[in-house]
Amino acid sequence: MEKYSPKVDLLVNLMRSITLRIASLVLTIAAQYQLNNCDYACIGDVISGSTLQACSNSNLDIPGLCKRGICWENSVGAQYFKLTLLDFIVQLVLMVVDLARSKCCAGNISFDVTKHVLDIVYSQTICWMGLFFAPLLSLVTFIKFVLILFIKIIYIKTVCTPQDSFYQASRISSIFKYFLLLGFWVSVIPLSLFIGYITPSNSCGPFKYHTEDGYYGVVLDKLEKISWAPAQNILYLLGQMTTLYLIFSGVLLLIYYYYAQATAQGDLCTRIEKELNQISMQKKELVSRISEETARRLIQ
Template sequence: MIVFTGWDFGCLGNQATKLKQKNIYYRLQVDLEEERIKKQAASLTPWRKVALYSLRILLFVVALGLIGAAFFGIFKATDFSQKHMEQPGFLGLLIEFLPSIVITAGNFLVPLLCDQIALIEKYSPSVTVVMALLRAVVLRLVSLGILLFTLWSQITCSGNAEASACQQCRYDHEKYPCWETRVGQEMYKLMLFDLLVNIALLVLVEFPRRIVVDNWSCKLSQLVGRQEFVVPSNVLGLVYGQTVVWAGALFCPLLPLMNTIKFVILFYCKKITLFHNCRPALKTFRSTTSTFFFLVVLLFGWTLALVVMIYSLAVIKPSMACGPFRFFPSMWKIVPNSFYSLSKVTQDFLFFVGSQAFSIPLFALSCVIMCYFVALASIYGKSVEMLKAQLKLEGQDKQFLVKQIERIKQQHLMPALSAEVQD
């Protein structure tokens, strides 16, 4: 079914054809591997099933412990950095960059350990990829949340407005005279360290590894092999970078531009390492499932950034020493003030846009348009299914014709053989 319905007859050239062949091969490999694992799981005895599930629970707890240890390290590193950031010299610089270093190291080391744990859990290939991605997503997004939570706890005196440091300005104005700048600096550091780690891996790990594997014929180098280019982890890195931009754009407006430059640099670095240093990944995965998963992860990242923005706009008092909001009790206060400074006509128009007389018809129109596109997608889906069924029938017709040709050949050969035997 995959062979007859999965082929793209618009493929032109040897390279496109080979890529499509490999894609079909990987899909078949995933299906066969999953069927093998299902049969193996069905043939297990009850005691073996208990042992397998116990092993998975134990390894899940171990992976959860690693992620929890990373979270605790990030919390302690951020707390220590904020309390000792006035140290002079190189030590002070190291302490100032300590949270970013710990987060980057955790995002690099913990997924590697979790990947080794996943090899022992004996899940199917697709489940293994999803489990690895889930752990990496939780690690990356929650680590960013812990960093921001720790910063806010230090800035707002853990929410205690009656504390001596926060009693006057509702934030620790002595340690953080411009707390927005401090949060923006942490976002810059995360982006910078992510870029530096990727470049360092290319120069110090992947390139020397390729040289050793290609030029040394010892068993160890051949066993290690070239670096695998795993698509899900690389896409997850992009999602993490985008989440950092969303969370920090309020505090550092140039962060999206710098992140764009970072993505351009990373694109060419990944391109170089893909074509020269890496080999295809041995673990196969379903691209459709992964695509949906990445969209969900991107939604979670956007939600995290939205929570950060809402809390910063509505709860924390802006810095009184700097920034465009220093004369307002909250950042959001500038919105109604700016609204009431508009002309009467503009205010009436905006009030009408926010009223029920406009929103209810707009909602009804949106529902109609959505139903139309849903029906259109359903029709297209049925058309695709019909075309797949037609391709399958055409494949069966070809097999039938081949059998008929073979049968006719045999019928023509039989009289000739009989005549030769009689002679």
């Protein structure tokens, strides 16, 4: 059996669970990338002698050609709607099972911090991954979180008891933010590959007229339509790689500054804690000496 301190036990359980959950999401989006990572097939028209581009590859049996369907962005977004709904149903079923266990045989069930933190991170990661393909997924996720909040309030009051091991709320909050950051980057990196390397569908969606210049073609068109020249020049300047490198460097310096500040504050707190412990020990020693001296004088 593994024997860890409460803090290490929390970290280990979170790492195991979140790794498995996020790995399943990575496999899902990797499968969608593999399914849509090709162009639509070009088919020759015998009558006119011209070449036409297909709107879907799903009905074509061409070796080496992916099965990209018509409006493939909608099909990817639908997968994340299904995952969101499935996650909501699974959480409800587990709470109902816990309620049945508590009423039938197990009594009150201990509130598992690890599981509930994992559920929040997993749900938010699903929302981030599918947000580009289904913008209304954010609204659905918001409604889902509100419903789960009120359901879990009832669940905690009727089913759960506090855990035997207690954790500091501030440390749980910081750990939760780190795992949310991990979920955010796991979502951003695959979406960057989709936006950078896969062309939009040519028959539907806001990007259907930009199959050659990709998703960023919409941004270029909007910039060209700006009538005020200074604003256009500023936006073009912000889009240059040199400017992006400078902004990225500034963000890294800012992150390092806050990291150094947090480290210094942590060292200061540790030093103050040691000084307080020394003062406490000296106070106990002084009280002990005073008591001994008082007892000796009373005996004399």
